[in-house]
Amino acid sequence: MRMFVQYLQEKGYAENTVDSYSFAICQLIDKTQSLTNQSLLAHKEWLVSSFAPKTVNNRIGAINTYLDFIAFDGIRLKGVRIQQKPFLDNVISNEQYMQLISGLKQDGDWFWYFIVRFLGCTGARVSELRQFKVEHVTAGYMDIVSKGQKLRRIWIPDSLREESLTWKAKPMNGLLFPGKNDNAITSRGISVGLKRAALRYGVDQDVVYPHSFRHLFAKNFINRNPDISLLADLMGHESIETTRIYLRRTADEQRAAVDEAVNW
Known part of the structure; x- marks a missing residue:
């Protein structure tokens, strides 16, 4: 397993993906006596009967x-088809x-204030948020190289850049969001911290998680700039079809639109 983890890391897989893939393979080894076509198909049947389609496809990918x-x-193994909902949840x-x-902001909790702001104003994935350094804020952007060796530039809006530089006036280098022992805060640490902040300020915890802010960024951007090709580049999507989900409205927004439009 150690060699497989090293292989994934050398291929440039994100930390979350490495952990997820490692878990999936440990699960596979634990539940199959030997790897054969038949045992793989049986394992897939067990996955389908036990987990949501998205999780099944993640395990199959691993x-x-x-x-x-x-x-x-x-x-x-072939993945299972995921029926996309016509609205965002x-x-x-x-x-x-x-x-x-x-x-x-009112409580002066600047660490979590800027975590929320960076998630909401950059469209960064949680794994990418952990990589932000003060140097990136100074430059106004951070370049990310994906596992496909594709360059993606995450822009930091001027208003956020100026505000966060005031917060991080000293030191002028290093991780923007350090955790224990000056290492980057973990993805789980971010998720837990966001839930605690939601509880503290009376916001529904079900909508407060890292990827939710990525949706917020995309929906707000497309409402102000309808260039979906640009949004796809900003989000790091290989296909515009992936980006189209952000053109959808939430169930509440659909309900409000119907109530407003239907008067016959």
Whole structure:
């Protein structure tokens, strides 16, 4: 397993993905006596009966990567189809976002205030947020190289840049969001901290998680600039089809639109 983890790291997989893939392979090894086409198909059936489609596809992706790593001379598992909902679920609203940052600002909780602001104003994934350094704020952007060796530039808006430089006036280098022992705060640490902040300021905890702010960024951006190709580049999407989900409204927004439009 150690060699597989090293292989993933050398391929440039994000820390979260490495952890997720490692867990999936440990689960596979624990539940199968030997790797055969039949045992792989049986494991897939167990996954489908036990987990949501998105989780199943994540585990299948991990398994296929592992099978390639060990040069398994057999099948590769096919993913399951995910039925996309015609609306977004559990996405933080602008009102809830403002309620959260207003409370954090009023209490002077600048660390979590800027975590929320950077998530909401840059569209960064939680794994990318952990990489921000003061030097990136000074420059106004951070460049990320994906596992496909594709360059993505995450822009820091001027208003956020100026505000955060005032907060981080000294030191002028190092991680923007350090955790224990000056290492980057963990993804789990961010998720837990956001839930605590939501509870503190009376915001629905179900809508306060790292990826929710990425949805918020995309929805707000597309409302102000309808260039979906630009948004796809900003989000780091390979296909515009992936970006189209952000053109959808939440269930509450759909309800409000119907109530307003239907008067016959």
